[in-house]
Amino acid sequence: MITRDRARFLLIAAACAPDFGPATARAAFLVTPEGFARAEQSAEDNRYMADATAYDVAAALAAHRRLHRALAASFPVVAFPGDPATPDATFPNNAFATARVDGRGRLVIGRMRHEVRQRETGREDIRRFFADVLGYETVDLSTQTSPCELTGALVIDRARGLGFAGLSERCDEDGARRMHEAFGLRATFVFDLAPGEYHTNVVLAVLGGRAMLYAPKGFCDAVDAEAIASLYAPHAFALDPDEAAAFAANSIALDSGCVWMSARADAALHPATRRGLAQAGFCVQSVDIDAIEAAGGSLRCCVAEIY
Template identity: 60%
Template sequence: MPARGGALMFVTGPREFLAAFGSGRFPVRHAATARGAFLVAPASADLASESAQDNRYMAAAPALDLARAARQHAELARRLGEDVPVLTFPGDPACPDGLFPNNVFATTRGRLIVGRMRHAVRRREAARTDVRGFFRDVLGYAQTDLSPRTDLVAELTGALVIDRARGIGYCGLSERCDEAGARAMHEAFGLGLTFCFALADGEYHTNVVFALLAGRLPLLAADGFRDAAVPAAIAQAYGDAVHLGDAHKRAFAGNAIALAPTRAWLSAVAAASLSPQQRATIARHGFALGEVELDEIEKAGGSLRCCVAEIF
């Protein structure tokens, strides 16, 4: 049942979501894509053993080829710079998952949000003073810090896919985000509506099974959701979707992002997994495909969208 607080709504069922989405209360009000982005350079060849406990997308390889990962990451930053200004913070060898900063840091207009990570190895990332200082002292952003909280898990835009244009969040529950974390993010991002649902067993982040391109087109892997009615409702709300199978999901085709209204970015492996019909649907909604080689980075269990922290 929906929980209402003033103009804010937090719902947990597909019917309630569709009723809220169709109510006319959440029109397009804001820019759908970011003003900029930041990345964190890979700095460790190690794969985080803690993260491997609940991330089945991590490779069985003992380590990354760090030089190759760094080259791919630098090329990613260069290519994304075609759409928005991009800056790269240095990595920390003690934080092997640090190259996926969107789980730890996120922004709304004028505000930095710091997440509460499940694993200790990732909680180290939240303590970075350079990222916090950049947003506080250079950009003048306020801060909402969830990292000290011990009563929730909230891995930000790994767990939460956001329709920025309408102020609607889609939050998948797993070991990486519980309902308390979902509610805390609902408030921290100032969302008008959050649809909260369970991911399928074995899924760790929503942004591996669901991408929303510029508030217009969902990419959905239905088997990544515990209840198939959830992705069906999301597709119905937006009037169309690119439906992904298990092979697409394992190729990280659901880990996409649009940083400009007319381009969707995917890793080269993810893009290669798409059928001509899927590509045609993406093009019909006004998106060209941008592709970047990230196969070395993908061994760490994330892909292109995981590498990108958006600046709004």
């Protein structure tokens, strides 16, 4: 079921047990920021991107190595090389995502809005890694016309099989439907992001299927945010504008007890938010990736989960 109807969605979602699948991934992959530079096409609808003078390739590569080392201490992490022709590829979760559908691994390839990012989805090394090495089937959405930037546009509660699809230039209603089907979800709620927001995962994080961080002003209608929050109460935490601007919602749980976010987000986190996460059973781990955040995304955007 995929719907814009809040009441209908909540009725279905509230009855979904956390038995859909593992709440967190078993591994992840990254793409290194080779040729790290401002992609002007992406800047058309990503207000978080810095101007070109803020991009530092050496600093971005160093930040990415810190991220890889930190995450690899928790679970397996594979890194693919970047390409100067795809300057946004360091955020691979928008282009590639995985799921387990009917017990089988599935690679989902997204349809990117901008041509500079469409180049990423044609990478044969990533496609072949999943098809030939892991034996995953491929669902390729990259050739259809509706934008659907995967787990940038669609936040997924993997434990209950629920999707939260925020519409923007990067995802339309048909794209949301295609993602709902590709991930094999039980129910997906479709809503509009606030003007100026480009991805849902900048304003919403569902953590391990049991907690939530969200920026109410990132939703066109705050009632939509509160409806989603009701599913995770009392562990749904509204972020203030400072926390949201620091990418606190662009965070991810990679196991049952830890939330990862950037050092910038960690520093902006209010004590009440931190206490709330602790009460939900999560500690906070962070990595300094300031150099990468110049490109308009943060830690969660760098992590493509492998389920």
